[in-house]
Amino acid sequence: MKKKLKAVLFDMDGVLFNSMPYHSEAWHKVMKSHGLTLSREEAYMHEGRTGAATINIVFQRELGREATQEEIESIYQEKSVLFNSYAEAERMPGAWELLQKIKSEGLVPMVVTGSGQLSLLERLEHNFPGMFKKELMVTAFDVKYGKPHPEPYLMALKKGGLNADEAVVIENAPLGVEAGHKAGIFTIAVNTGPLDPQVLLDAGADLLFPSMQALSEAWDTLNI
Structure with missing residues (x-):
């Protein structure tokens, strides 16, 4: 497959940036302040969903109803304010080295994220200079359905003029793994959080690594 490979599609939080500990902490604390339970580990399970979908899952489970639009907006705003109060997440160890390898092979790196933060482009360019092109990014603004729906990765293929067998996903x-798998793209999982590795394999991962560093070190030997 590597002979055919043209692009590598990267998720952002937890892959390029070590930001998930902050997201999970913010979700946990804000839900607790409303008398609701969302553990830090469960927050990792919901990563990739829209904020509204995550809030609704908790409301349905614990209150037996959907959250109102006002509740969704209020809770998500609180979560965003708390998240933004934390130190800026550093780039994930191994991510820069892997991107350099990918670029040296003539492959195109692309970002496929459920994030809609407006500072995204600036952060990516600051931390990964010259790696990503704005017109080849897929963010929350580009899609109607978030992960686990395959639309984000199908949109990336469309933007890049790619067939599914010309790309790999890193999630x-x-x-996110489920979304890449459903889009028909070879999907590599990196377990950078506290999840049981089997959860990522069950979601459809074709390969599994314990970190971005491990993936970077193994990249040249991968038979994909």
Whole structure:
């Protein structure tokens, strides 16, 4: 497959940036302040969903109803404010080295994220200079359905003019792995959080690594 490979599609949080500990902590604390339970580990399971979908799952489970639009907006705003109060997440160890290898092979790196943060482009360019092109990014603004729906990765293929067998996905979240798998793309999982590795395999990962560093070190030997 590597002979055919043209692009590598990267999730952002938990793959390029070590930001998931902050997201999970913010979700946990805000839900607790509303008398609701969302553990830090469960937050990793919901990574890739829209904020509204995550809030609704908790409301249905614990209150037996959907959250109102006002509740969704209020809770998500609180979560965003708390998340933004934490130190800026550093780039994931191994990510820069892997991107350099990919670029040296003439492959195109692309970002496929459920994030809609407006500072995204600036952060990516600051931390990974010259690696990503704006027109080849897929964010929350580009899609109607978030992960685990395959639309984000299908959109990436469309933007890149790619067939599914000309790309690989790198994901850390079960929902992201499921989205890449459903899009028909070879999907590599990196378990950068606290999840049982089997969860990522069950979601459809074709390969599994314990870290981005491990994937970077093994990249040249991969038979994909």
